[in-house]
Amino acid sequence: MCNKCQTKGATAGCEVKRCKKSYHYPCAVRHRAEIVEDAVKGKYVSALISVLSWLELLAAGAAAWRLFAANRRWFRAVRERVFKRCSSSCSHSTTRSTMSKKLLVDADCGLDDAQAIMLALAAPNVELLGITCVHGNTTVENVCKNILRVLQVCSKLEIPVFKGAAKPILGNSIDAGHFHGQDGLGDAPDPNAPGLDLVQKEGAVSAMIRIVNENPGEVSLVALAPLTNLALAVKMDPSLPSKLRGLYIMGGNTESRGNTTVCGEFNFTADPEAAYIVLNDYQCPTYLACWEFTCYSKLPWEFCDDWLAQDTDKARFMARVFRHRIEASQSERLQKDLAAGFVSCDSYAMAAAVDDSFITESDRYPVSVELTGTYTRGMMVMDTVGFLKKAHKACIMKKVDMEKFKQMMMAALK
Structure with a gap:
């Protein structure tokens, strides 16, 4: 049945599968259908694209506008929700990528x-x-034991701890038991210390290489230690x-x-060959907190008192292990460098790694x-003239x- 003249014999159908209209060819032309001719099959093709009359188009457009107008508040609400979600996602992603810093620490935990x-x-x-351990x-x-004790008091035992070199590349091992205590943490008993099975x-x-x-x-x-592992x-x-x-x-x-x-400063003197290798083979951005700098940047003992007086498990832990260090700083040999203040040497290097704006000069x-x-x-050589011919x-x-x-x-002890 022809959709135009309503008589039989209509053979030209619409290419749109859902459209059931069919026409005689002349009727299709008069009804403003778009004619698609097939050069192989001839002029009378089996597929036409149905086009609505102008009145039908206008009617459909008006209906669509009425639908949009009636639901514009809903469309606006959806648009705002999508925009906020995208903005929040982008903002969070940018902040995280900007702020998050991945650290790997090598320590001889004193x-x-x-x-x-x-x-x-x-x-x-x-x-x-992770934290790698070294002599x-x-x-x-x-x-290793000391690192686990620190992680335990900070509720961070999930951080992996790895055992490293037990002695320097050449020569005999030295230690700093006179300053840190023979166990490295002030020889303060800790019956609840984690076992080495967690290493x-x-x-x-x-x-280190894998991470x-x-x-x-x-x-x-x-x-923060002799550079043997590095x-x-x-x-x-x-x-x-x-x-x-x-x-x-x-x-x-x-x-x-x-x-x-x-x-000689301790960390370099404990393994001079390792320090030499690291300073010459690591061509990445390198930041040094040297011994003299830490002495010049000491904190007043009054700060140390307030620092240890915080009412937290971390502060109580530090106060317990730190007694030996306070007593050791009163020795005649250390009076010149340390008596006038509290020096946490390794913390300066760590602070620089944590905050890019920490170093001001x-x-x-x-x-x-x-x-x-x-x-x-074991002494560090600083080439101010250029004799070493090093670019780095x-x-x-x-x-x-x-x-x-x-x-x-x-904040560390809060």
Whole structure:
């Protein structure tokens, strides 16, 4: 039946499958259907695209407008909800990518290591991917125990801990038991300390390489100890430094002042070869909190009193393990550097890793380590003239935001 003349014999149908209209060819033309001709089958085709008359189009448009007008509040509400959801999602994603920092910490957990780790754990913008342990202030076994004690008091035992090098690359091990206590944490008894069964089976060097490779360009490596693990890691994977976001080191000295030998700072003197390898093979952005800088940036003992007086489990833990350190600072040898204030050496390097704006003034020079001198083995060499012919320059901290540092330290024990 022809949709136009209502007589039989209509053979031209509509190409739109849902449309049931059919026409005689002349009727289709008069009804303003769009004719689709087939060069193979001839002029009379089996498919036409049905087009509504102008009146039908106007009627349909008017109906659509009435529908939209009646429901415009609903359309507007949906649009606003979608916009807000998209805006919120984009804002959250941007904030997270801007704020979140992935840290990997290498430590020989003495008192200032513990303070630095607690500072990082209290920072809202930090993800601590793991802690690798190394010889230094005490034995590597004690270091593992101490790290677990710190994580326990901070309710962060889910963070993986890895056991690393037990001795330097060359020479004999040294420790800082006179300052940190023989166990590294003030020799304060802790009957509820976690067991070493919580230490990961994977070795520290292997874990360091794996974690950095799993997060290329995102990890800041914070080295608070002798650099043995880092030196071994770069020898096993020379590409490792290029995948770091940055390297933050507490170690070295800039004025040949020593705290372990005449001219040697502890972390570098404990493994001079490792320090030499790291300062020469790690070509990534490198930030140094050196011994003299930390002494110049000490906090008043009054701050330390308020810091430890906070009514929290963390503060009570720190007060218990810190007694030995306070007594040790009164020794004649340490009077010159430490008696006038409280120095948490490792916390400066950690604060710089946590907050990019922490460093307010710095020098940039090529650096290396002296390996053969009778009195200077382990001393950091800062090339201010250019004799070393090194393109890579380390950022050597000179001044930092001390008010911000106080806030971060206080937050660490809250």
